[in-house]
Every structure is written in structure tokens, then in C-alpha cells.
Amino acid sequence: MSGTALEAGSIPAPRASIGPHLLSIADLGHDGIAEILRVAEAFAEVERRAIPKVPTLRGRVVATLFFEESTRTRLSFETAAKRLSADVLSFSVSTSSVKKGESLRDTVETVEAMGIDTMIVRHSSAGAPAQVARWAKRSRVINAGDGWHEHPTQALLDCFTVRQVLAERQGRDPGELGTGCFEGLSVLIVGDIRHSRVARSAVLAYNALGARVTLVAPGSLLPPSLEGWPVEVATDLDAAIGRADVVSLLRLQAERGSGSFVPSLREYTAEWGLTNERARLLGPDTIVTHPGPMVRGVEIAADVAELANTVVTRQVTNGVAVRMAVLFLLLGTDPPAAPDEPRKVPAHG
Amino acid sequence: MAEDVGVATGRLLVRGGEVVDATGSRRADVLVIDGVVEEVGASLATPAGATVLDAEGALVSPGLVDLHTHLRQPGREEAETVESGARAAALGGYTAVVAMPNTEPAIDSAAVARQVLDLGRGAPCEVAVAGAITAGRRGEALAPMAELAHLGVVLFTDDGTGVQDGSLMRRALDYARGLGVTLAQHCEDESLACGGVMHEGAWSSRLGLPGMPSVAEEAMVARDLALVRLTGAPMHFLHLSTAGSIELVRQAKAEGLPVTAEAAPHHFALDHSVVAGYDPVFRVNPPLRTTADVAAVKAGLVDGTIDAVATDHAPHAPETKDAPFDQAPAGMLGLESALAVALTELAGPDGPLSAREVLALFTWRPAAIARLGPNDERRGGHSAHGGPIVPGAAANLCVVDPAVRWEVDPASLASRSRNTPYAGRPLLGRVRHTVLRGEPVVVDSKVQR
Structure with a gap:
């Protein structure tokens, strides 16, 4: 029977703790990522119910603080929090006192004074969530994308989706695969790596799980230094694409095509886009991911976006379960914090 | 040598220290009468009514001179004033600082220069000023350098930015040569720095912060050295931070070009890895660079390529620094910690320099520049700084205990x-004591006014 409450025992007891904050994939390591993927499978099951809601975070308050525009990430986090029965407060810069000149720090302190348990922060400045975490006295902080730095939950849902597809092909449960399915997997990340928070998180996540990551981009869109990055770099997409198990495309922002990073969008598409011609070089089982929003005709041809192995819609669906897992693992095992009793949260960094 | 600054009346005995200056070092007491060194010798008798400063275990050096201080007045008094900055300077052992002209308005006229000089007259540290090279520091037209030179201004800079236009910089050098003043450059080619907020390299790439590459500094150092060669005008290079810049200046000095250079303490004490936690206190311009650059700055200080340590003391009010890293203003405090940082990094147990050699970088060398x-x-009406501690010298002194271990407390x-x-x-x-024109303005590491 589907119910409003999850039956006792069907939410897995956490095996590894994560937190207190999720600012970077580096905070998780292999075991943290594995635990999130494991718990997310249970929540994916919840989502398939008639009434996809559990009381796990009842009484908890989750605030989304988005200082930069976003559609899918905010909706995904808010949906995840609501399915866990948390109260959700939504804060966006266009309607807030930030417009009146309030500083980030004051905003954070104000929001926290309302008894918030978790702040989900998106900001155009790299590191802003780390600073919010330093200022926060009792809240947990989740990075929902900060500048060019990281977008941890995007990388987690990419990994979750890839494992799901691999499991289906083998007719097994994704949970049974553990993280062994990533061992030696060849992942190609293509596009504007330099300005991509998705790429930075994806490199860390795939690497932690044992995959081999190759970056493909024009030189001007690679980070100035790759010292310490566990990656290989290829310049010829045609040569690299046939060997890839996963091709991870990144959005090219239109302003990057204005001439200073690449000569034109047309040339970018011809050399580094997943065109129909180039898609023919893909292996039959190669999975194509894209964090969205897609710019069809630039980094991905419209027809390619519709191929069976292109899992963009599935990524969006899985985003909710993965974010439920993150919220649950950060919050679900704690007693709610009393506003007058600051919880000891170790400083980050 | 009439000076338009007052001197303390009365007698002061600095007792039991090791006197160090450009002439050497010796164990000696220093007797000061009415602001002037009266006698330097072993076991001097304490005159009746004299104030005694204990210098046992300490070095007695000329008062320090900072070539690069941002006092923020006029315009940013919430961050610093001439008075508060001078107190910080005195605590750091300084008896003179050169105030940078990037105030609001800029020090690009006699009126603003006079205002800052007047504010400094009663302060616990002498305040000289640097003038702007271009009007409003906008990099478009020359500032009235001759008018400022008449007030005794000898250093000119648009610090905060470099003069981007090469032909304007060339004319400024031609003009300055005739006036007998020195131009100082903040070397940063903005087209190459490209809005960067930290050093471009491994850390900026990992942290997702826009970086400014070393070549943004080096390209302007190279251009300006070529202009010095062309014009024959002397130049001073502010806060050099890259191995490449230092090598360029080393070669220029070997060639005989009339150039000097300074380095800031944070560029030989800290590297870009400290930005990992995104704390904006580590945002500074030029940015903290690699460990190889840190080593090159130290090597430049050791071999004399870099003439002086200058603080680039850059106060910013807490509410402006409590911002995302890329939105916070660049700059860090330096006056109260500079000598200690330099002694720690350069004259510690494994350091390449002696304490006296470190003091040279803070006293007679910057005083000459x-x-x-x-x-x-x-x-410019100031008393003499950095000279030998001998009878007849102005009593501007710093007493520093090289063995004390301590930590900076931001709140105090x-x-x-x-x-x-x-x-x-x-x-x-x-720094234990600071003596300004015979007055003990800092005693036992506490400012007296």
C-alpha cells in the first residue's frame, strides 16, 4: 500500500556521516558519495509512489537562498525538501533586501535568526557558500552552485543517473552495483571547463569513484592551470569520443562566443559541439549527459538531444532523489536545533 | 637644518640595548636631550629627571620608514585616519610613513597634500605624502607635479593602479626628471590582469576564481624599465611580487639603470594556497602568489635587488571585507606586524639574514628612497630618519626585542x-619602544597617546 508515511525501516539508516555542510565534492570523498547514492536509491523509490512524501524532516525549515537566477536547481531542491515534509522558505535576490543594499552576511544572519536548519545557497561568487558556512552559527549549508567553483549536487545526480543506466542494462538494482561500476569508466567532459562549476564538481566526483576523466575543450576554455587535476586533456573531440563510456556536455554561454574565448559559436559547434555527424562516432552504449539548460544547435544538436542514450530528462528527475538524500544525510539524524542553543559547527577550511 | 616639527623637551635614556645602524652595531646606551641624540656609550649615567627606557636584550635602531602606507584620509575615514594610522605605525616601530595618494579626492593637488601633511603634524608618527602621477589617478593627464614638489613631495604614483598608457608614462618620466622627483609604479597591465581577483594558477583554477597572471605585473615592469632606459629618469617599483619581475629589476640594476624596488611582507610570508577557504582577508593586489615567487622575493631582499620592505598597509572597514571574495576590496593591514613578520621569515633560526640586515630594509634604505x-x-619639513645613531642625530628610534614570541590580535x-x-x-x-623626536610614543608595546 502506498501511504503518506514511509514504513518503518524502509529509509536506510545512515552508514556514513556527511557534513556539517556540503560545499564541495571534496568534502565527501568516495564514502560520502557512495552513501548519498545509496540513500538516493531509497528516495527514488519514494518518488515512484502515488503520494511521494515522507515525514522525515517534519518540523525542519529549509531555506533556498538564490542570489543568482535558476529554475531547475531551485525547484529540484524545494521539491526534495517538501517530499521530506520540511518547511521551505524561498528567498530570491529580486524580491529581497539585497536590492536595498543588505550585505550577504547580514542576509545570512537575518535568515538564520528565523530558525532555519539548512540554507541552500546559490551565488555568482565562487566561495560564497563557504563564507555563509563560516558565518552560520547553527545552520547546515548546501552549495547549490557558486560562480565557477562547484555544483556538487549536479555531479552527484550525474553519477546517480549513469549508475542507474548501467544497472538497467545489466538488469540489476543500481544499489547492487555499488560504486564498482565507475571503476575504469571513461568519462569525457566537453566544453567550457574554465567557467564551469559543473565540470569542477564532476571531475572530483568521477575521480573519487574510480573513473578516468578526460577534458576536451579549446585551449582558451580550459582552466589556466590543471596542476593537481586528476584528468587527461584532449583537443580532438573526434578522436576521443569513440572511446568514451560517458560524454558529459557543458553549456556554452552565448557571451563566450563573442570572439574573445572562441571566434564564434559556429566555429565552436563545428569543432567541439556534439553535432549529428559527430554523434555517429559515439559507441552504441555511450551515455550522453548535460546539466541543462541545453543550447540546442551549439553544444548539442537537436536530434542528439533526443537520442535514447541522452539522459537529460532523467538527470532532472533524479535530481530530486539525490537532493532528498543530501538533505536527509545532513539533517535527518540531528535533533532540530533550538534557536537559542547554537549547534557547534566546525568552521570550514 | 630648521625643522617645522616640534621636538620633545627633556631627557631620555635608552638603556642596555644593542645599537644598530648603517655604521654597524655596538652595545651602548643612548642619551637623548630635547629630541636630539646627546651621547651614545656604554653604561651612561642616568641624568636627574630622565625617563629611562629599558632596552635589555633588544636592538636599538633608527625609527622605521614605510614607503607605502594607505591612510585613507580624506575620504575613507571609516577605514583609517591619519591619526589612527600613525598610531598603528608607531606601534610597528615606524617614525615616518609615506601616505599613498589614492585617497578621495586623490592627492593630486597642493590643497589635498597640505591637508594630509597638516593632519600628520601632531601625529605619533611623521607623515610624508606621495603625489599622484595623473590627475585624479585617472591615467589621462599629468597631475601638477611641480606644485606638489614645492611642498617637498618627492615620490609620485597612481598606486592602486598603474599608468596604463605608455606614452603618458613616458612623458611623466620626462617631466619628473626635470623636477628631480621619482615616479613609483604599481605594475599591473589591466588588459592582462583582466579583472582577476587572485593569482592565476593552480589555486585560482581549482577555486573557480578569476586569476591575474604574473605577466600582468611583469609586462609593465618590462615596459617601465625600457622607459627608464629611454628617459634616464629614476623609478621606484612598488610591491614586486613575481619571480619574473624581480629578475627584470635585478638585470636592470646590473645594467646600471636608476631603479629601486620594494616588497611587501605578505609577499614573502604568504602564498596563494591561503585563499583556499575564500577568506577575503587574503585578497590583496598584487595577489599572493606561488611558493616559488615567495622564495624569489626573499632572494631579492637578500641580494639587494629589492631595496626595502614596505607594508602596503591597506585598511578596509569590516563591512566592506565581509563580502564574497571577488566582491571584497583588495588590501591587508601591515604597519603593526611588518617588522615582526620580516624578522620571523628572514632572521629566524633558518633565516638568510641577521636582524640588523632586516632592519636595514626598514630604515636607512627606505629613508634614502x-x-x-x-x-x-x-x-619636506620632516625630521631626519634612518641615519646613524650618533650625537646630533634626530632621536627617531625603534627598540625591538627579536626574541619575543607573540600573535597579532585583530581586536586590539x-x-x-x-x-x-x-x-x-x-x-x-x-617592537618594544618607539621614540619620535625624543618622545617615547610607544613604551612596552603600548602607544602612549
Whole structure:
């Protein structure tokens, strides 16, 4: 029977703790990522119910603080929090006192004074969530994308989706695969790596799980230094694409095509886009991911976006379960914090 | 040598220290009468009514001279004033600082220069000023350098930015040569720095912050050295931070070009890895660079390529620094910690220099660049700094204990701002007393007014 409450025992007891904050994939390591993927499978099951809601975070308050525009990430986090029965407060810069000149720090302190348990922060400045975490006295902080730095939950849902597809092909449960399915997997990340928070998180996540990551981009869109990055770099997409198990495309922002990073969008598409011609070089089982929003005709041809192995819609669906897992693992095992009793949260960094 | 600054009346005995200056070092007491050194010798008798400063175990050096201080007045008094900055300077052992002209309005006229000089007259540290090279520091037209030179201004800079236009910089050098003044450059080619907020390299790439590459500094150093070669005008290079810049200046000095250079303490004490936690206290311009650059700055200080340590003391009010890293203003405090940082990094157990050699970088060498030494003609009405501690010298002294271990406490700084990058970092060596024209303005590491 589907119910409003999850039956006792069907939410897995956490095996590894994560937190207190999720600012970077580096905070998780292999075991943290594995635990999130494991718990997310249970929540994916919840989502398939008639009434996809559990009381796990009842009484908890989750605030989304988005200082930069976003559609899918905010909706995904808010949906995840609501399915866990948390109260959700939504804060966006266009309607807030930030417009009146309030500083980030004051905003954070104000929001926290309302008894918030978790702040989900998106900001155009790299590191802003780390600073919010330093200022926060009792809240947990989740990075929902900060500048060019990281977008941890995007990388987690990419990994979750890839494992799901691999499991289906083998007719097994994704949970049974553990993280062994990533061992030696060849992942190609293509596009504007330099300005991509998705790429930075994806490199860390795939690497932690044992995959081999190759970056493909024009030189001007690679980070100035790759010292310490566990990656290989290829310049010829045609040569690299046939060997890839996963091709991870990144959005090219239109302003990057204005001439200073690449000569034109047309040339970018011809050399580094997943065109129909180039898609023919893909292996039959190669999975194509894209964090969205897609710019069809630039980094991905419209027809390619519709191929069976292109899992963009599935990524969006899985985003909710993965974010439920993150919220649950950060919050679900704690007693709610009393506003007058600051919880000891170790400083980050 | 009439000076338009007052001197303390009365007698002061600095007892039991090791006197160090450009002539050497010796164990000696220093007797000061009415602001002037009266006698230097072993076991001097204490005159009746004299104030005694204990210098046992300490070095007695000329008062320090900072070539690069941002006092923020006029315009940013919430971050610093001439008075609060001078108190910070005195605590750091300084008896003279050169105030940078990037105030609001800029020091690009006699009126603003006079205002800052007047504010400095009663302060616990002497305040000289640097003038702007271009009007409003906008990099478009020359500032009235001759008018400022008449007030005794000898250093000119658009610091905060470099003069981007090469032909304007060339004309400025031609003009300055005739006036007998020195131009100082903040070397940063903006087209190459490209809005970067930290050093471009491994850390900026990992942290997702826009970086400014070393070549942004080096390209302007190279251009300006070529202009010095062309014009024959002297130049001073501010806060050099890259191995490449230092090598360019090393070669230029070997060639005989009339150039000097300074380095800031944070560029030989900290590297870009400290930005990992995104704390804006580590945002500074030029940015903190690699460990190889840190080593090159130290090597430049050791071999004399870099003439002086200058603080680039850059106060910012807490509310402006409490921002995302890329939105916070660049700059860190320096006056109260500079000598201690240098002694720790350069004269510690494994350091390449002696304490006296470190003091040279803070005293007679910068005094010569600022033309505040005893043999400089006008000194803009200031007393003499950095000279030998001998009878007849102005009693501007710093007593520093090189063995004291301490930590900077941001909350107790004399500066109005709190943006020190050294909080919680153990330092070796601390200023015990500072004497300004015979007056003990700092006693036992406490400012007296």
C-alpha cells in the first residue's frame, strides 16, 4: 500500500556521516558519495509512489537562498525538501533586501535568526557558500552552485543517473552495483571547463569513484592551470569520443562566443559541439549527459538531444532523489536545533 | 637644518640595548636631550629627571620608514585616519610613513597634500605624502607635479593602479626628471590582469576564481624599465611580487639603470594556497602568489635587488571585507606586524639574514628612497630618519626585542580596520619602544597617546 508515511525501516539508516555542510565534492570523498547514492536509491523509490512524501524532516525549515537566477536547481531542491515534509522558505535576490543594499552576511544572519536548519545557497561568487558556512552559527549549508567553483549536487545526480543506466542494462538494482561500476569508466567532459562549476564538481566526483576523466575543450576554455587535476586533456573531440563510456556536455554561454574565448559559436559547434555527424562516432552504449539548460544547435544538436542514450530528462528527475538524500544525510539524524542553543559547527577550511 | 616639527623637551635614556645602524652595531646606551641624540656609550649615567627606557636584550635602531602606507584620509575615514594610522605605525616601530595618494579626492593637488601633511603634524608618527602621477589617478593627464614638489613631495604614483598608457608614462618620466622627483609604479597591465581577483594558477583554477597572471605585473615592469632606459629618469617599483619581475629589476640594476624596488611582507610570508577557504582577508593586489615567487622575493631582499620592505598597509572597514571574495576590496593591514613578520621569515633560526640586515630594509634604505635621511636636503619639513645613531642625530628610534614570541590580535589593533592576515600566526620579534623626536610614543608595546 502506498501511504503518506514511509514504513518503518524502509529509509536506510545512515552508514556514513556527511557534513556539517556540503560545499564541495571534496568534502565527501568516495564514502560520502557512495552513501548519498545509496540513500538516493531509497528516495527514488519514494518518488515512484502515488503520494511521494515522507515525514522525515517534519518540523525542519529549509531555506533556498538564490542570489543568482535558476529554475531547475531551485525547484529540484524545494521539491526534495517538501517530499521530506520540511518547511521551505524561498528567498530570491529580486524580491529581497539585497536590492536595498543588505550585505550577504547580514542576509545570512537575518535568515538564520528565523530558525532555519539548512540554507541552500546559490551565488555568482565562487566561495560564497563557504563564507555563509563560516558565518552560520547553527545552520547546515548546501552549495547549490557558486560562480565557477562547484555544483556538487549536479555531479552527484550525474553519477546517480549513469549508475542507474548501467544497472538497467545489466538488469540489476543500481544499489547492487555499488560504486564498482565507475571503476575504469571513461568519462569525457566537453566544453567550457574554465567557467564551469559543473565540470569542477564532476571531475572530483568521477575521480573519487574510480573513473578516468578526460577534458576536451579549446585551449582558451580550459582552466589556466590543471596542476593537481586528476584528468587527461584532449583537443580532438573526434578522436576521443569513440572511446568514451560517458560524454558529459557543458553549456556554452552565448557571451563566450563573442570572439574573445572562441571566434564564434559556429566555429565552436563545428569543432567541439556534439553535432549529428559527430554523434555517429559515439559507441552504441555511450551515455550522453548535460546539466541543462541545453543550447540546442551549439553544444548539442537537436536530434542528439533526443537520442535514447541522452539522459537529460532523467538527470532532472533524479535530481530530486539525490537532493532528498543530501538533505536527509545532513539533517535527518540531528535533533532540530533550538534557536537559542547554537549547534557547534566546525568552521570550514 | 630648521625643522617645522616640534621636538620633545627633556631627557631620555635608552638603556642596555644593542645599537644598530648603517655604521654597524655596538652595545651602548643612548642619551637623548630635547629630541636630539646627546651621547651614545656604554653604561651612561642616568641624568636627574630622565625617563629611562629599558632596552635589555633588544636592538636599538633608527625609527622605521614605510614607503607605502594607505591612510585613507580624506575620504575613507571609516577605514583609517591619519591619526589612527600613525598610531598603528608607531606601534610597528615606524617614525615616518609615506601616505599613498589614492585617497578621495586623490592627492593630486597642493590643497589635498597640505591637508594630509597638516593632519600628520601632531601625529605619533611623521607623515610624508606621495603625489599622484595623473590627475585624479585617472591615467589621462599629468597631475601638477611641480606644485606638489614645492611642498617637498618627492615620490609620485597612481598606486592602486598603474599608468596604463605608455606614452603618458613616458612623458611623466620626462617631466619628473626635470623636477628631480621619482615616479613609483604599481605594475599591473589591466588588459592582462583582466579583472582577476587572485593569482592565476593552480589555486585560482581549482577555486573557480578569476586569476591575474604574473605577466600582468611583469609586462609593465618590462615596459617601465625600457622607459627608464629611454628617459634616464629614476623609478621606484612598488610591491614586486613575481619571480619574473624581480629578475627584470635585478638585470636592470646590473645594467646600471636608476631603479629601486620594494616588497611587501605578505609577499614573502604568504602564498596563494591561503585563499583556499575564500577568506577575503587574503585578497590583496598584487595577489599572493606561488611558493616559488615567495622564495624569489626573499632572494631579492637578500641580494639587494629589492631595496626595502614596505607594508602596503591597506585598511578596509569590516563591512566592506565581509563580502564574497571577488566582491571584497583588495588590501591587508601591515604597519603593526611588518617588522615582526620580516624578522620571523628572514632572521629566524633558518633565516638568510641577521636582524640588523632586516632592519636595514626598514630604515636607512627606505629613508634614502623617500629622501628623509640626515643628508637629504629638504625632507619636506620632516625630521631626519634612518641615519646613524650618533650625537646630533634626530632621536627617531625603534627598540625591538627579536626574541619575543607573540600573535597579532585583530581586536586590539590601533588601526580602525581589522583586516590583518596574521591573526593567530606565531611571530618572532616585537617592537618594544618607539621614540619620535625624543618622545617615547610607544613604551612596552603600548602607544602612549
